[in-house]
Amino acid sequence: MTCEESTRLLPGYFDGELDLVHTLEIEEHVRGCAACSRALEGDRALRSAFTRADLRFAVPARLEKNVRAAVSRAMPKESPSRKNNWQWAFATAAMALFAVLAWRLLPITQQPGPNAMAEEAIANHIRSLMPGHLSDVESTDQHTVKPWFDGRVDFSPPVENFAAQGFPLIGGRLDYLGHRPAAALVYQRRKHYINVFVAPAPGIADGREPRVTSQGYSALAWTRGAMSYWVVSDLNPMELEEFARLLRGER
Amino acid sequence: MEASQNEQFERLILPHLGAAYNLARWLVRNPDDAEDLVQDAMLRAVRFFAGFRGGDARAWLLAIVRNSCFTWLQRHRAAELNEEFDEETHTPTAVQASQEQSALAGEEAGRLRSALEVIPAAFREAVVLREIEGMSYKEIAAVAGVSIGTVMSRLARGRERLRGALAPVAERQAGAKEGAGP
Numbered sequence: 131m132t133c134e135e136s137t138r139l140l141p142g143y144f145d146g147e148l149d150l151v152h153t154l155e156i157e158e159h160v161r162g163c164a165a166c167s168r169a170l171e172g173d174r175a176l177r178s179a180f181t182r183a184d185l186r187f188a189v190p191a192r193l194e195k196n197v198r199a200a201v202s203r204a205m206p207k208e209s210p211s212r213k214n215n216w217q218w219a220f221a222t223a224a225m226a227l228f229a230v231l232a233w234r235l236l237p238i239t240q241q242p243g244p245n246a247m248a249e250e251a252i253a254n255h256i257r258s259l260m261p262g263h264l265s266d267v268e269s270t271d272q273h274t275v276k277p278w279f280d281g282r283v284d285f286s287p288p289v290e291n292f293a294a295q296g297f298p299l300i301g302g303r304l305d306y307l308g309h310r311p312a313a314a315l316v317y318q319r320r321k322h323y324i325n326v327f328v329a330p331a332p333g334i335a336d337g338r339e340p341r342v343t344s345q346g347y348s349a350l351a352w353t354r355g356a357m358s359y360w361v362v363s364d365l366n367p368m369e370l371e372e373f374a375r376l377l378r379g380e381r
Numbered sequence: 382m383e384a385s386q387n388e389q390f391e392r393l394i395l396p397h398l399g400a401a402y403n404l405a406r407w408l409v410r411n412p413d414d415a416e417d418l419v420q421d422a423m424l425r426a427v428r429f430f431a432g433f434r435g436g437d438a439r440a441w442l443l444a445i446v447r448n449s450c451f452t453w454l455q456r457h458r459a460a461e462l463n464e465e466f467d468e469e470t471h472t473p474t475a476v477q478a479s480q481e482q483s484a485l486a487g488e489e490a491g492r493l494r495s496a497l498e499v500i501p502a503a504f505r506e507a508v509v510l511r512e513i514e515g516m517s518y519k520e521i522a523a524v525a526g527v528s529i530g531t532v533m534s535r536l537a538r539g540r541e542r543l544r545g546a547l548a549p550v551a552e553r554q555a556g557a558k559e560g561a562g563p
Contacts, residue, residue: 141537145511147518147529172544179547180512183490185497187406189399193416197398197423204427205387225428250528257519257529284434304436306519309444309526311436 131155136166144173149260247308248342248349248360254305255325255347255362258314264323265301265316275302279313285357287313287328292376297324307360317373324363324373331358341367350374390430393438398423400439400514401446407509408450410498418453422446440516440523447506447524454502462502489547496546504539507532 136159142148143156160166258264267278276289282304291299297317305314305327312329331353339351348370350361361374401422406415422445433441454462497505506525510516516524521532 138534138537141533141540142518145518145536147533169544172547173540176540176544176547177512179489179493183493185490185494186399186513187403187412187415189402190412190416193402193419194398197420198395200420200424201390201395201427202387204424205390222431229429229432246528249530250522253529282435284432306523309523311434 131159133159133163133166136160136163137169140166140169141173144170149256245342248339248351249344250307251325251327251349251351251360251362252342252344252347254307254314254327255323255349256345258303258305258316258325259323264303266303268301270299272299275299275315278302279304283311283313285313285328285330287315287357289315290377292317292373295376297373297376319363319365319369319373322363322365324361324365324370326377327360327362329358330356332356334358352378354378386430390427393433394423394426394430394442397439397442401442403513404443404506404509405446405450407497407505407513408447408502409453414453418449419446422449425449437520437523439514440520443510443514443524444526451502492546493543496543500539500542504535504542507535508539508543511536 136156139148139152139156143153148156160170267275269275269278270291270293272289272291276286279287279289279302289299289302293299297319299315300318300323301316303314303316305312307327307329310329312327315326315328317324317326334353334356336354337352342349342351347362347364348367350370352359352374359377361370361377363370363373365373398419402415402419405418405422406412409415409418422442426442426445429445451462497508500508503525507521510521510524518529518532522529525532527535
């Protein structure tokens with residue numbers, strides 16, 4: 131591992147966020163590199179300084195009181211009258227409208243573009259390969275994986291096993307993409323893992339995004355029926371495209 | 382159903398009021414504005430709570446709080462936020478100045494506090510969530526709405542500045558341990 135790589139990954143190593151392979155590589159590099167070893171020492175000293183300093187600001191009692199009062203005022207009351215129901219329905223509709231507007235207008239600058247989303251999907255994929263991260267529900271049975279997502283996400287991801295075509299389903303996982311929960315389905319092709327991220331995309335027209343490649347991984351993305359899909363793997367592009375066609379039902 | 386929603390909010394979201402206030406306080410660095418922003422963010426949280434589908438309640442709430450704070454910073458201290466883009470020229474001086482100030486206080490906690498106050502808000506956010514809240518990269522990424530790689534690089538750059546602020550202390554300690562000479 132080069133010093134440049136080690137410097138980039140050092141925080142991940144220090145925070146215990148790296149996979150085993152990179153952890154071992156970093157450890158080996160740090161043993162022989164005075165600069166990286168000093169940086170690591172510095173991070174350790176910094177962390178213990180944080181522990182000693184205790185820089186957390188306590189909540190002012192007045193704020194806690196005000197918040198509790200405001201929250202119980204703002205929460206819908208028990209058994210409201212018919213008239214109140216009406217008002218609440220109206221208020222809820224107004225808020226929903228506000229939320230939708232806020233969602234559509236605000237994120238123009240903040241919402242990651244398709245490329246950033248694909249990058250994030252690739253980062254999630256890499257992370258999922260760390261020991262114990264790949265799947266929350268391990269099953270090759272689509273009828274086990276699909277219900278597992280009920281209650282975990284507010285949408286129903288399409289789950290299908292393509293074992294017959296050489297892409298067996300091996301599990302599912304809850305993940306985050308673009309700041310929102312996404313269903314992650316895990317498939318396998320020989321020794322390669324494929325993550326399929328599915329998330330609702332209300333108001334997004336059907337279409338495909340250009341392929342993104344990064345760090346030896348490819349990401350394919352498309353939207354269909356108000357759901358967005360990202361497929362990430364280190365599998366060769368041709369077979370990944372074949373898998374994407376299966377997912378899209380283009381046999 | 383409505384009553385249980387109130388209970389759920391109290392059970393799931395209110396326990397994270399402390400984390401919410403701490404983050405806001407570090408981002409806007411002023412107790413009065415932090416209080417206003419948190420109160421406002423909690424009401425927004427109530428409004429959006431119907432859309433909360435379980436999962437990480439703390440990250441969910443903190444995402445609302447940080448968005449309020451960054452919107453506020455954009456409106457009231459845009460110059461400071463923009464500083465982040467040419468941080469290389471501005472911030473080291475600011476760290477130094479704050480260090481000199483806190484050198485009077487002479488203690489490590491004070492130096493760390495003032496150094497953390499002057500690093501760019503995005504770095505400060507990552508450091509506060511990691512070192513004070515103990516959140517994972519994934520949780521921080523969910524709060525800040527950025528990729529895990531971005532979280533890692535923000536932490537690296539934030540810590541680099543903070544290490545600088547602590548370095549003299551660490552060196553002195555090392556010197557004392559070794560019983561070093563001049």
